[in-house]
Amino acid sequence: MKETNETNDLQKAGLKATLPRLKILKFLESTAVRHLSAEDVYKAMLDGGDEVGLATIYRVLTQFESAGLVTRHHFEGGHSVFELNEGKHHDHIVCVKCGKVEEFYDETIEERQHLIADKNGFSMTDHALTIYGICSGCQ
Template identity: 35%
Template sequence: MSETIEQKCISKGVKLTDQRRIIAKVMSESQDHPDVDELYNRVSEIDTKISIATVYRTVKLFEEAGIVTKHDFKGGKARYEQLGESHHDHLIDIKTGEIIEFVDDEIEKLQKKVAEKYGYELVDHKLELYGIKKNK
């Protein structure tokens, strides 16, 4: 079982106010990659006193602490997800905004092979695929 955002904050020494704790809980429980507006709507259902500015500041704090990562997928709004223990790539549906996380060993091997072909050792990468779902 992976650590929650709240647990990561504690282990990294990030002070958790009651409002930050709610934001951390909502982010940890998210099954998608919410933007700040979506997070704000979700935390507002729990505590109406949390402002959108607080959500922005908290997400930025979590990002700077290495607890969440920011994605700038096509479509304009930055989206966030908890940093996990394992690497994964993303397939984004450009019509619906659905984001599918996946790991593909063949792609991983090919990326290393390409780097080696050009005389590099691959140390990191990010892969985002954009598509439209086919009708069956």
């Protein structure tokens, strides 16, 4: 089999398997850091010896978001961070000192969000819950 997993993933998502997209997807799958800015991805490409324009990074990440491959978060600080979608939905707890991000999932909160949306006449499409605090290491 010649086709890589990534090539298949992209095609299933309706995206041509171009070099920049493959490189970015492979990087996202291989890196230990789960929450990355566009700039982070750009630098990682450079470090890996691959030249990918920053505009392309933004375009590709936005396409990945539309295709459901990644999720875009708006943590404090004004810039977007991207996270590869794997496993199940979760929310985040961010350390305001060192920026560390932990993930959590709470069924009760999930349920109540739907209740609240219904009660307000909204059809819920998404939600963003981020807890800010100081992690054990920074206290």
